[in-house]
Amino acid sequence: xxxxxxxxxxxxxxxxxxxxxxxxxxxxxxxxxxxxxxxxxxxxxxxxxxxxxxxxxxxxxxxxxxxxxxxxxxxxxxxxxxxxxxxxxxxxxxxxxxxxxxxxxxxxxxxxxxxxxxxxxxxxxxxxxxxxxxxxxxxxxxxxxxxxxxxxxxxxxxxxxxxxxxxxxxxxxxxxxxxxxxxxxxxxxxxxxxxxxxxxxxxxxxxxxxxxxxxxxxxxxxxxxxxxxxxxxxxxxxxxxxxxxxxxxxxxxxxxxxxxxxxxxxxxxxxxxxxxxxxxxxxxxxxxxx
Ligand SMILES: Cc1cc2nc3c(=O)[nH]c(=O)nc-3n(C[C@H](O)[C@H](O)[C@H](O)COP(=O)(O)OP(=O)(O)OC[C@H]3O[C@@H](n4cnc5c(N)ncnc54)[C@H](O)[C@@H]3O)c2cc1C
Numbered sequence: 121x122x123x124x125x126x127x128x129x130x131x132x133x134x135x136x137x138x139x140x141x142x143x144x145x146x147x148x149x150x151x152x153x154x155x156x157x158x159x160x161x162x163x164x165x166x167x168x169x170x171x172x173x174x175x176x177x178x179x180x181x182x183x184x185x186x187x188x189x190x191x192x193x194x195x196x197x198x199x200x201x202x203x204x205x206x207x208x209x210x211x212x213x214x215x216x217x218x219x220x221x222x223x224x225x226x227x228x229x230x231x232x233x234x235x236x237x238x239x240x241x242x243x244x245x246x247x248x249x250x251x252x253x254x255x256x257x258x259x260x261x262x263x264x265x266x267x268x269x270x271x272x273x274x275x276x277x278x279x280x281x282x283x284x285x286x287x288x289x290x291x292x293x294x295x296x297x298x299x300x301x302x303x304x305x306x307x308x309x310x311x312x313x314x315x316x317x318x319x320x321x322x323x324x325x326x327x328x329x330x331x332x333x334x335x336x337x338x339x340x341x342x343x344x345x346x347x348x349x350x351x352x353x354x355x356x357x358x359x360x361x362x363x364x365x366x367x368x369x370x371x372x373x374x375x376x377x378x379x380x381x382x383x384x385x386x387x388x389x390x391x392x393x394x395x396x397x398x399x400x401x402x403x404x405x406x407x408x409x410x
Contacts, residue, residue: 200217248342249333332351
């Protein structure tokens with residue numbers, strides 16, 4: 121297929137990117153792993169591509185005591201190869217291990233992955249579980265949006281065409297280990313359904329706190345609050361994990377789902393339980409090493 125003609129802008133600052141998007145006729149180009157494929161298939165025909173790959177500020181990763189701030193064009197491969205991320209953001213890291221192939225991750229960006237808003241993507245699920253925030257910028261200024269309000273439906277965000285996602289702030293719960301489990305038709309493919317869990321187990325072996333999210337369940341990622349509540353104060357043993365996972369619910373039909381809602385609802389407790397078991401086993405391994 122021959123691509124429809126389009127204009128191309130390559131701003132070198134966030135302000136210049138906001139200017140290039142201001143008339144609402146531009147579309148952000150990040151890693152291009154989804155957008156260029158959609159253009160090749162004739163599914164998207166942007167009037168103007170605004171290539172944000174030359175903006176140094178968007179490539180920064182900053183760690184603070186209780187959070188990490190990740191620029192929109194940080195590549196998934198860079199995050200995946202970071203020992204510090206594994207140590208300090210274990211749930212994010214656990215999810216990243218399942219995202220696509222190395223070739224895709226080398227180009228794909230965090231901002232692109234989240235803005236693509238694929239219901240099956242792993243990272244949005246752990247972002248909403250952890251309570252991450254998206255920072256959006258336009259000529260009108262900057263605003264922060266909870267990730268749960270940024271990703272609003274299959275392939276839809278609440279950002280408008282004049283806005284650029286500039287960075288993501290992810291809270292980092294201390295002293296917690298994580299696991300991610302998914303069912304996919306092929307290795308490294310998008311999952312049919314997946315769940316990520318981070319748990320903090322106290323010295324007496326009880327769960328102090330938990331963060332659990334699912335992808336593929338509905339048209340947008342879901343924080344499984346019912347599971348988190350069922351875990352708090354319980355012993356970190358197999359029975360309690362299974363019992364908490366059994367309350368997970370919420371499968372819905374949505375366009376492009378890789379399996380029916382009935383199947384996804386049925387396997388959801390198993391997927392959540394396996395993520396929880398990995399998180400608790402990892403906690404024990406860490407105690408053993410310490
Ligand atoms: C073979 C294959 C397998 C894959 N497997 C998985 C998988 O298992 N799990 C998974 O999660 N993903 C998977 N992906 C998707 C891949 O991770 C996404 O294509 C990628 O994350 C999109 O990021 P990008 O930087 O390439 O974005 P682009 O393709 O450049 O952009 C995607 C969309 O987001 C918008 N956008 C990008 N950046 C911004 C921004 N900063 N602000 C506002 N809007 C923005 C663009 O305008 C476009 O609409 C796979 C892709 C392929 C091709």
